Amino acid sequence: MSVLLYLIPISLTLGGIGLVAFFWAIRSKQFEDPEGNAARILLDDDVLEDR
Amino acid sequence: MTVATCSACGAVPHDKIEQMIEAEHRLDISVPSVHCAGCIGSIERGLMKVSGVRAVRVNLSLKRVRIDHDGSSKVEENVLDQLTNLGFEAHLLDGKLLNNKPDEQSRNLLMRLGIAGFAAMNVMLLSVSVWAGAEGITRDLLHWVSAAIALPTVAYTAQPFFKNGWSALRVGRLNMDVPISLAILMAAGLSLYETAHGGEHAYFDAALSLTFFLLAGRYLDYQTRAKARSAAVELTALEVPRAQRMRNGMVETVAIETLQIGDRVLVRRGARVPVDGKVVNGTSEIDMSLLTGETMPQLVAENDVVYSGTLNLGAPIEVDVTHIGQGTKLSEIAALVATAEATKTKYTSLADQAAQIYAPLVHLLAFGAFIFWQFYSGDTRLAIGIATAVLIITCPCALGLAVPAVMTAASGRLYRLGVLIRNGAALERLVDVDTVVFDKTGTLTTGIMTVVQAPKGEDLRLAASLAKYSDHPLSVAVASLIDQGAFQQAKDMIEHPGQGIEATVKGIHVRLGRAEWFGVKPVAGYVQTWAQIGDQPASVYLFEDTLKNSAKQAVLQLKKRGLKVVLLSGDTQLATERLGAQLGIDHAIGAVLPDEKLALVQSYGGRVLMVGDGLNDTAALAGAHVSMSPASAIDAARAASDFVLVKDDLTLINSCIALSKSAKGRMLENFGIAAGYNVIAVPIALAGFATPLLAALAMSASSICVSLNALWLTRGK
16 A cells, blocks of 8 residues: 555645646636636637737 | 935835826726627727727626726727727726726635635545545545645635634624534544544545535625626716816816816716706706606706706706705705615525524534434444534535525626626515516607607708708707708708707798797697798697617516506606507506605505616615616616616516526525435434445535536526
8 A cells, every 4th residue: 555655645746736727827817707718719810919 | 305205206116106107097998799709809909009009908708898008198089989980889987996906805715716626626536545445554544644635725715604604603693604614613623533543434525525615606606796796886987977167268077076166067068967056158958857757858048957967958058066965966866765775675585594594403403413312322422423424414515506506697697688787686586576667768768859740741841951950859850850862951040049940941931949939839748849931830840759679579578477567757647658558558657756756666565676767766776676777877777776787678677587587496496406415315414324425425416416407597598
């Protein structure tokens, strides 16, 4: 069962990376306009620069 | 004086100054018709072309555009023009009223939700190994790791529940958060105790998934409220109140708040009177319909009193401000609104009703289980374990999600239909409406006049040719009666402010104006204008307010539902009855004053839906069980309404009622699902057979059922 000693930290780290990404997403205001973000992928011109 | 004490430069940090500049050169514009990627593209590309614009960002969720610009003077108008050219209806929002700060609380909840989700998943993973049969030291290790994740997570993420529960307990009340907090704390505490003693059952995963699901419900609930609140703010920010102040022979545009008693303002033709005041110069006609519901324009001359919110139809007038703030007609109405709201019976929402029954019941059950097992087995550890299991299983995961999930789905659906909901509980109240009261002017009608009776032939041609030269609404309606090619040149046009116009057309002297000008008696009950061709006696043109396209169908739909439809108007009894007959409304009462309107609405029993748009409707709107107003309503009316119909379509009223019924149905179904699951799971827990695995399964299953059930609502149309 010593494999647990590796696997648990690994799974926690991977999950933690996801969590950090989520924090980053919140902080960079990616949840302010969910509908707009869904629609924006359909815009194909790159004239619109992002903030 | 040293630099450091100079407040202008030393005390304010540089980035603060930067922010202040930023905020000043920022425009928020409401664009209600933006709905797809194409709109976003054309707005952002189109506005970047406007000189002075630095950045444009469309927010599709809020249907708003934010523009940063360099502060040059013409940007505001150019941007609005450009939006109109692009085909979008645009309203400038008052930036001061909008909360430009990112929503801290929403982010905070989302953060907690994320952490709780992360922790719940990981602990669930570890728990699966335990359920799969891990034993002895392995199980203890897994439990300890779970504890290390769960305890700090619970301590941080469940804080909203602890705080709410504690503040209720402190004043000796029970709310939903008390059993929630108790369940989470007991689950975590018991699990820690079990882990420390090498026990078999730990409920860390339950404590975490409880927190997670409940936070999800809380987040949805908050989002719905925030959306309603921002809708409310948006509505008040919609009209940037401005007035044209005259000072030293110059006219300047200023904010209404800055006006003082004695200031003189200019009211141009077609503009709203910004203040209560006295006319000091000019003669004109004033449309009072927003204030009184009366469609007949009123003649005003020097020394006459005019009220804010009324519309100047005729020549420009100069008005001296006589009242500001308290003491204006508007504040009288506001007082009436306050009394109406105070007399309204308080409505207890479904969720609150459920919580009132639920919270004591759960505590009794858990306590009963503890007492029973304590005496039956004499084992305190076992008794606490079972009581905890009961608390966890009965914990209102599904209940906490049942209402918010439905409300989120419903308000999202309404938003797409073109209805803003300002108060969540209003959707529940709308279900039991049995009477619909309509205001006439501006609600069922457009406020634009159409001619219903006019002379024909050459007389009409001459009068219409003259009417073409005026942009008074009645003249416009007369001019629209003949074809473009039939117009004749008019010469020597003279305008008599507040009376009418005269000119020579084809060598014949033509006069067009008010009945009094010709010395004739007006026709009762109609908006009218008279025309005189040469020396003939004057002939009359009768007008009627144009019905909204959707009005007839809307009334029909409501009547089909078996609702009583009533028409209350400040306009004359005759005009009101005529319109009632057109629409098939049997109860039509005219010449109703604002306070009478409120009294009548209240006399129809407790379940009235009031639909109105004017200042005279405001008290009735506030006093009715539920209220709606069209987007064209004045802001006081919108502020008093539960729903605002952003799209100008009265059939939406029926859609709202239909949606409210299905939403309430879903809520009740969700309560049913939650109750059904408790009926099955609670006896198992009481009997002491509940394992952490069972608790986890039952809890997740019911929560997911409830959420999916709520989402059904967004299907269709």
